[in-house]
Amino acid sequence: MTDSPRRYLKPSVFWSIRQGFPRWLQPILIAASLIVPVLIWSFLSYGGYVNPKFLPTPTEVISTGITMLGDGELMVDIFASLGRVMAGFIFAAIIGIPVGIAMGTFYSMDSLLGGFVRTARYMPIAAFVPLIIIWAGIDEVSKILIIFFGIVFYNATMIADAVKFIPxxxxxxAYTLGANRLDLLRSVILPATLPNILDTLRVNIAGAWNFLVLSELIAAQNGLGFTIVRSQRYLQTDKAMFCIVVICVIGLATDFAFRLAFRLWLPWAESKMS
Amino acid sequence: MQTTFPTTLSSSFTHAEPKLEIRNIVKTFGVGKDAVTAVDNVSLKIAPNEFSCIVGPSGCGKSTLLSIAAGLTRATAGEILVDGTQVPGPGADRGMVFQHYTLFPWLSVADNVAFGLKIKGMPKAEQKHKVAYYLDIVGLSNQAKAYPKALSGGMKQRVAIARALANDPEVLLMDEPFGALDSQTKEQLQAFFHDLWAKTHITVLMITHDVEEAIFLSQRVFIMDRNGQIKKTIPINLPAHRELDMKLTADFLDYKREIVHLLR
Structure with a gap:
């Protein structure tokens, strides 16, 4: 018998897998992940390595942004886009949540609705844009529909899966305490999936912003996506970049709002999604 | 009403009208060649106020049998009767305590105990009174407002027991309720549950693979074998009042020896 050497796990701070992580390292790494891209951008633009028409400097983007905010047009764009995203998102929640719960709860509904929903999830929504314009015209309805169809099927399937994870x-x-099926839905399944519903909505609102830009490619008169496309036409890269920054900031703010709501409203639960 | 009990109970049970009757229950999983019989024609009569246990090796079908008794699993054949009436599905007459995931994490301890009462439509004031009473019995009045995640495993099971009892079931079914606890907590809960049963004399059918636990708590122990049949019924003729030290007495160890041999 050969004497194989004993092997031990070497301790590591940086590569630790669920063995604790020092508090001080986290903010440093987060800062690095945000600062490094800005540094690369600054290096390329200030250093003059790229054509400033293609990549403006950070200071240019910020000063353009300040003028855009000053002349009031950007606020119109922000509110127009925000309105479309909220409308599409809310409709997708109103339809997606009950459909998801029904699919996750009843075998029958899983087959009846699930066949369609799970297939529709793979449908490239961009390919449907021309059809949606034919069916719904070029005004607000078609833009909201694009956002709605973009996320409603994800809402439903993610929530259905959450219901199935209830032990x-x-x-x-609940049955042995006398609950009937309606009691079970109302008093067990709904509260048990509430954290996942909130997490699902939080993840999918990011999708809503993606589909917003797509929807504003269609004959829009305002909106952040519209402004980005128009800026491209006039090679105003600074304007386009500032609009992207605005979308990012709104996204972070909604994410934060969802997390806050989660903590205050569901103190008993833990969010597992990042 | 205070019922008086003889020191040995088991002999009187066989003659009383059963509270819970398991009649010719068969459960097979799968079909044709691959069919597996988990429960093979089991019949049990549990008398009112009786505490009985089913012990058996893991995979012998005892959990399936209890789940059928609760109405949660459909039997291939046979029927379940409560007070002589056949029951078609789960209901509040057969309360149950499980080993895992026992509490609703989104409800406070008090609201967990009130769950069945709320469903029944019991008036709020009465609910409050009942919840307070049962939380006091299990010694968790101070934790009434806490969420389950703040409780230890033993505390969670005590809440689960309080919740089942508050609902006034005819029979309490327990599926290895102390199986996931450390041995100290387990013994504490056994003693606690014995005292609780001595006070309430609720009819209990419990499943366990812990032989000592079965003897300590029960008046009758049913031995289930790997074929899904009840191999033997052993009346436990030990004093009605029991303390943990009893586990070391000769009588107790005789029972333990007999059961352990039967399980081999």
Whole structure:
């Protein structure tokens, strides 16, 4: 018998996998992940390595942004886009949440709705844009529909999966306490999936902003996506970049709002999605 | 009403009208050549106020049998009767305590205990009174407002027991309720649950693979074998009042020896 050497796990700070992570390292790494791209951008633009028409400097983008905010047009764009995103997002939640819960709860609904929903999820929404214009015209309705169809199927399937993760015992104990199916839906399945519903909405609102830009490619008169496309036509890269920054900031703010709502409203739960 | 109990109970049970009757239950999984019989024609009569346990090796079908008794799993054949009436599905008459995921994490301890009462439509004031009473019995009045995630495993099971009892079930079914706890907590809960049963004399059918636990708590122990049949019924003729030290007495160890041999 050969004497194989004993192997031990070497301790590591940076590569630690669920073995603790020092508090001080986290903000440093987060800062690095945000600062490094800005540094690369600054190096390329200030250093004059690229044509400033293609890549303006950070200071140019910020000063353009300040003028855009000053002349009021950007605020119109922000509110127009925000309105479309909220409308599409809310409709997708109103339809997606009950459909997802029904699919996750009842075998029958899973087959009846799931076949369509799971297929539709793979449907490239961009390919449907021409059809949506034919069906719904070129005004607000078609833009909201694009956002709605872009995320509603994801809402439904993610929520259906969350319902299926409720342990059988949790449902069984409710039955033995006298719950009927309606009690089960209202008093067990809905509260048990509430954290996942909130997490699903938080993840999918990012998708809503993606589809907004797509929807504003269609004969829009205003909006952040519209402004980005128009800036491209006049080679105003600084304007386009500032609009992207604005979308990012709004995205971060909604994310933060969802996290805050989660913490305040569901103190018993833990969010597992990042 | 205070019922008086003889020191040995088991002999009187066989003659009383059963609270819970398991009649010719068969459960097969799969079909044709691959069919597996988990429960093979089991019949049990549980008398009112009786505490009985089913012990058996893991995979012997005892959990399936209890789940059928609760109405949560459909039997291939046979029927379940409560107070002589056949029951078609789960209901509040057969309360249950599980080993895992027992509490609703989104409800406070008090709201967990009130769950069944709320469903029944019991008036708020009465609910409050009942919740307070049962939380006091399980010694968790101070934790009433806490969420389950703040409780230890033993505390969670005590809340689960309080919740089941507050609902006034005819029979309490327990599926290895102390199986996931460390041995100290487990013994504490056994003693606690014995005292609780001595006070309430609720009818209990419990499943466990812990032989000592079965003897300590029960008046009758059913031995289930790997074929899904009840191999033997052993009446436990030990004093009605029991303390943990009893586990070391000769009588107790005789029972343990007999059961352990039967399980081999």
């Amino acid at each position: 059988n015992e949790t449902l069984n104990v």
